[in-house]
Amino acid sequence: MENNQWQNNQGKPLLCGQLRYIPSVYVPALECGKNEFLGLLKNNFFGGSHLFEWFDESKEYVQSLISNPYALMELSAELQNFLPIKLGSHSDRLGNFIIQIPCSSVSFQIKGKEKKDGKHHQLISNLYFNPKITEHLNLSGIFWRERHGSIIDFQKIPLKQGENIIPFKQINGTGYYTIWDEDRQIICAGGEVLPLLEMVNFSIHMHEHQPRIFMLDDREERINISINASKNQIGGNKDYRDWTRRRLIKLEKKELHNSLKLRQFKKDMRNEALAFIRELIEKYGGHGVCLWDPYLSAQDLLETVFFSSYANTPIKALTGLKSVENSSRMRYRNELEQAIIEEAWLNLTFLNADKSKVGDFHDRFIIFPQHYDTPARCWSLGTSINSLGKSHHIIQEVEDAQVITDVFEEMWNQSIVNQENIIWKSKSS
Structure with a gap:
């Protein structure tokens, strides 16, 4: 900067609007939680940073980017090839000047717990x-x-160099800390108290030597299968926190949240859309998968749930054929039988909704049912499986997953009582 004028490496002046200084802020280390500067700061580790910011309130020289979100996102993507800065998520900061001063005067860490009256309350730092x-x-x-x-x-509490005892009374909740300089009235460090290990949940997965083998588009697919042998817990006695966790799961099923996870697909993104569905199945389908689509076909199953690598996991596939005539049933059954070379622990039931009880439906979801303390998860597909990635649609997670799961199960139970509605079942079903 020379003569109050910012210049770039080409010697050209950098223009900005009217700048207004705003009060400085302290930002904890990025790994301690999200904040509005996440993706904007550089190397904000250890003790965090103090930020001094001059805000461009007019945005006159960056208005072209603000008014064109697509150009802004393209610029943000290109910039991330060189710097870990996400402009698209910080459009309000365009035109601003920010000075980041890392906190490096002290180092603070929680190293363990101290037993007091037989309870783990006090922390040692x-x-x-x-x-x-x-x-x-x-x-x-x-x-x-x-x-x-x-x-x-x-x-x-006052702190000294070396070991300090933090006399927490509670063992619940998330812990936070701030190291404060009493003389200078500034923050020297801060962040989240990382949880200390109280118990370990572990599962044993054994790989089945015989893979699932089936034909898809004249290509042989092989899926390695794993078996959930056991699930155990080491350490930690049951107490009131277990009841609290169970209560919270039930509350969360009834509550809708504003934030939704979604993925956008456009024309000619068929492979990407199918890959995303398979990724969801691999991540959340360990205890069951429900596929709900009025136009669900045998080919759709081969392209989605057949890629599940979990042994004997129940898979429910519900379609909405207008009729249950033998030709439709036989065509789908033959397609599956001809494609399968080795089922390998496949537990799949392909069912047609009973029109006399549930009528027509237009719902298109993939559901992963609740399992013990794991809540149900559900994604709205935005289109039928056979149209994924062929035209614009959005796959998004819905937060009232248990409500949708209950509706699906009701429709499933009303339909499966009639054996004529079953289109195909694997040997493990």
């Missing part, structure tokens, strides 16, 4: 000073726990 700092630091630690919007524990 270590505090180290930067060796370049020779003067005395008068530090305090502010510690608190939050749970569902409430502060359930709060402690403020």
